[in-house]
Amino acid sequence: MRRKGLLIDTGPVGIENGQLQLLVGPAVKEASVQCIGFIRVLATALAIAALGAGSAVAQVRVGSKNFTEQFIVAEIYAQALEAAGIKVERKINLGGTLIAHKALEEKQIDLYPEYTGTMLLAVLKGEPMTDRKAVYDKVKAEYAAKGLVVLNETPFQNTYNMVVRPETAAQYKLETLSDLAKVAKELKVGAGPEFRDRKDGLPGLKAKYGIEFKEDLQMAIGLRYQALANKQIDVVNGYSTDGMIGALKLKRLKDDRNLWPPYYLAPVVRKEALDANPKLAEALNQVSALLDEASMTEMNYKVDGEKEEPKDVARAFLKAKGIVR
Amino acid sequence: MFADAWSYLAGHPRQFGAALWTHVALSASALAIAVAIAVPLGTWVAETRRAALVAINAANIGRTLPSLAILALMMPVLGTGFAPALFALTLLALPPILINTCTAIRQVDADVVDAARGMGMTAMNLVRKVKLPIALPVIFAGIRTAAIQVISGAVLAAYIGGGGLGDFITAGIAMMAVPQILVGAIPATLLALGTDFLFGRLQRALTPVGLRTG
Amino acid sequence: MNWLLGNWDQVLVALGEHVAISLTALAIASALSLAIGIWAARNERVFNAALAIGGILYTIPTLAFLALLIPVVGLGKTNAVICMVAFSLLIMIRNVATGIRAVPHDVVEAAEGMGMNRFEVLTRIELPLALPVIVAGLRIATVTVISVTVVAAYINAGGLGTLIFAGISNDFAPKIWTGALTACALAVAADLCLARLEGWLRRRAS
Numbered sequence: 001m002r003r004k005g006l007l008i009d010t011g012p013v014g015i016e017n018g019q020l021q022l023l024v025g026p027a028v029k030e031a032s033v034q035c036i037g038f039i040r041v042l043a044t045a046l047a048i049a050a051l052g053a054g055s056a057v058a059q060v061r062v063g064s065k066n067f068t069e070q071f072i073v074a075e076i077y078a079q080a081l082e083a084a085g086i087k088v089e090r091k092i093n094l095g096g097t098l099i100a101h102k103a104l105e106e107k108q109i110d111l112y113p114e115y116t117g118t119m120l121l122a123v124l125k126g127e128p129m130t131d132r133k134a135v136y137d138k139v140k141a142e143y144a145a146k147g148l149v150v151l152n153e154t155p156f157q158n159t160y161n162m163v164v165r166p167e168t169a170a171q172y173k174l175e176t177l178s179d180l181a182k183v184a185k186e187l188k189v190g191a192g193p194e195f196r197d198r199k200d201g202l203p204g205l206k207a208k209y210g211i212e213f214k215e216d217l218q219m220a221i222g223l224r225y226q227a228l229a230n231k232q233i234d235v236v237n238g239y240s241t242d243g244m245i246g247a248l249k250l251k252r253l254k255d256d257r258n259l260w261p262p263y264y265l266a267p268v269v270r271k272e273a274l275d276a277n278p279k280l281a282e283a284l285n286q287v288s289a290l291l292d293e294a295s296m297t298e299m300n301y302k303v304d305g306e307k308e309e310p311k312d313v314a315r316a317f318l319k320a321k322g323i324v325r
Numbered sequence: 326m327f328a329d330a331w332s333y334l335a336g337h338p339r340q341f342g343a344a345l346w347t348h349v350a351l352s353a354s355a356l357a358i359a360v361a362i363a364v365p366l367g368t369w370v371a372e373t374r375r376a377a378l379v380a381i382n383a384a385n386i387g388r389t390l391p392s393l394a395i396l397a398l399m400m401p402v403l404g405t406g407f408a409p410a411l412f413a414l415t416l417l418a419l420p421p422i423l424i425n426t427c428t429a430i431r432q433v434d435a436d437v438v439d440a441a442r443g444m445g446m447t448a449m450n451l452v453r454k455v456k457l458p459i460a461l462p463v464i465f466a467g468i469r470t471a472a473i474q475v476i477s478g479a480v481l482a483a484y485i486g487g488g489g490l491g492d493f494i495t496a497g498i499a500m501m502a503v504p505q506i507l508v509g510a511i512p513a514t515l516l517a518l519g520t521d522f523l524f525g526r527l528q529r530a531l532t533p534v535g536l537r538t539g
Numbered sequence: 540m541n542w543l544l545g546n547w548d549q550v551l552v553a554l555g556e557h558v559a560i561s562l563t564a565l566a567i568a569s570a571l572s573l574a575i576g577i578w579a580a581r582n583e584r585v586f587n588a589a590l591a592i593g594g595i596l597y598t599i600p601t602l603a604f605l606a607l608l609i610p611v612v613g614l615g616k617t618n619a620v621i622c623m624v625a626f627s628l629l630i631m632i633r634n635v636a637t638g639i640r641a642v643p644h645d646v647v648e649a650a651e652g653m654g655m656n657r658f659e660v661l662t663r664i665e666l667p668l669a670l671p672v673i674v675a676g677l678r679i680a681t682v683t684v685i686s687v688t689v690v691a692a693y694i695n696a697g698g699l700g701t702l703i704f705a706g707i708s709n710d711f712a713p714k715i716w717t718g719a720l721t722a723c724a725l726a727v728a729a730d731l732c733l734a735r736l737e738g739w740l741r742r743r744a745s
Contacts, residue, residue, distance in 0.1 A: 096499030
């Protein structure tokens with residue numbers, strides 16, 4: 001029986017066998033036995049490995065969201081905890097705000113760094129407020145009700161800064177977001193996946209300033225500045241501590257109508273993890289107090305501009321502050 | 326859940342329309358360009374055994390390359406947006422079409438070729454009037470495979486700013502919003518299934534009755 | 540390549556994760572496909588149904604499939620493995636069934652005439668003879684699975700895709716290249732190994 005196999009994706013299917021064979025090649029039998037045996041061994045090994053990996057003894061699992069500053073801060077927290085003698089497992093780059101929050105609620109991680117404004121608007125879906133302390137108190141109280149503890153804030157905040165290329169600012173004479181509103185229809189905006197739907201994102205810009213862009217492009221967060229530099233987009237939702245803003249000499253537009261609440265960084269920790277690790281709170285608060293805007297921006301630039309690894313940048317920072325040796 | 330997805334869709338018609346249009350445009354263009362390159366190329370390399378072997382081996386390696394890897398590799402070179410996505414997707418579509426074209430043409434029955442040559446056909450006519458038509462069903466099968474690959478790859482293009490239905494999926498994942506995920510995932514699936522069905526029909530129509538197997 | 544030299548530990552971890560997920564998926568897919576394929580070899584209706592369903596599953600775009608599973612199993616490795624098993628079913632069931640069916644009747648009858656029962660015929664005659672075709676299917680499934688694992692990094696399944704996404708994150712090409720090329724090399728290597736195995740089995744079978 002010969003068949004011409006034409007379709008390439010399965011290979012020729014016909015088997016030529018004109019001979020009546022009772023002793024089907026002991027070698028073939030051997031091969032098939034070995035194959036099956038191999039698969040069995042493999043499956044067992046995998047099961048053991050999976051079990052083993054799952055039960056790695058880590059006392060604290062540190063997570064992070066999906067952009068550079070988050071990678072760096074999570075590493076800083078992780079290394080600070082390790083310096084305090086706590087074993088840490090890292091789960092960096094989990095995804096957007098709500099994914100990280102969900103991971104916390106479902107006990108897949110024990111802590112991650114979040115911004116007070118984001119907690120208020122994106123997680124709790126509350127109304128915008130402008131007072132720093134009021135925001136902190138509110139989110140701290142509401143998170144506590146969920147069994148999550150918001151520790152001390154860092155000195156720096158990381159708010160949204162809509163930025164444009166210097167030529168664009170010069171061309172349209174842009175200083176504030178109100179200025180932007182007048183010409184937004186001619187410009188394309190680019191942002192990460194959350195900005196389109198968050199209250200403090202495009203919908204907020206539209207509600208407060210009446211800003212509607214000609215086109216809104218969505219891309220991975222790390223690609224925004226490249227797209228802006230390539231003129232693929234004209235406006236970007238910069239983060240105020242992004243190192244690239246200074247590096248590319250981009251113009252930050254002032255939030256003159258106060259759309260955005262304060263966004264101070266604070267670690268959010270599961271209460272059970274805090275109770276189980278008495279040194280946790282102290283270690284984190286100590287390190288948070290050292291994070292000022294200049295340092296953070298510089299560290300962000302080291303990763304985004306000079307392509308260093310977040311963990312190396314974190315280590316250098318902690319070394320300089322005497323937290324690790 | 327589906328009701329929420331539907332209302333999200335109804336609330337963002339322009340966005341959905343734009344995403345769908347970009348997705349189709351990306352996929353169709355990539356496929357068209359790939360066909361325009363791979364069919365002539367495949368026909369040409371089919372002439373000699375050596376060339377065919379090299380081409381098929383290269384294309385086989387191309388087939389094993391993960392789609393996201395190709396998209397990601399284009400990015401540092403070509404930047405973000407529609408163009409790099411199109412380039413990457415075209416690269417993705419080339420191997421199946423090239424392999425099928427080359428192999429199908431080489432497998433055209435030697436007797437038929439001899440008969441045609443005996444009738445005095447020129448090489449060019451031989452290809453156009455004899456080889457290609459006989460090879461067409463298999464070539465088309467390759468195009469069908471490529472089409473599905475491309476539609477699937479176009480979903481990933483959202484990550485590098487290429488637009489398309491993947492935008493809804495990535496936004497939905499970021500916001501943990503299932504309705505949004507569905508608004509991206511279901512139409513993308515339907516698009517792929519629909520295209521496969523359509524191409525399947527076309528394939529049957531193109532196969533001479535005598536060669537049909539099912 | 541300086542990055543690679545300084546961070547090969549990161550790459551190895553990612554590679555290890557990638558291989559582990561792929562193997563898990565392939566093991567499950569093989570077991571399932573063997574069972575369903577044997578059944579489908581005997582039963583025309585099951586054959587057609589399995590191919591139809593497998594075909595539909597295979598056509599679903601990768602990221603869409605992973606996304607659709609999120610409401611059901613959330614993010615992570617489980618999600619990814621389910622997706623990969625689903626994608627592999629078509630090719631593997633088809634090859635198992637076709638391979639078994641292609642075993643010549645006379646051989647089977649002769650074996651039965653020698654007193655072998657159904658199980659013995661299956662394990663000592665049909666499966667060994669069908670092995671080359673089965674491995675051909677496994678080969679394609681392997682490449683598919685490696686490819687899907689790259690994308691699955693997006694939903695936190697780990698693997699070489701994490702390097703790619705991290706590289707995209709701070710626009711750092713060497714990371715992207717390392718992740719992408721390692722994944723490609725893995726796919727090509729796996730394909731070559733299985734091709735060798737398939738060729739060896741074919742020569743042995745005839």
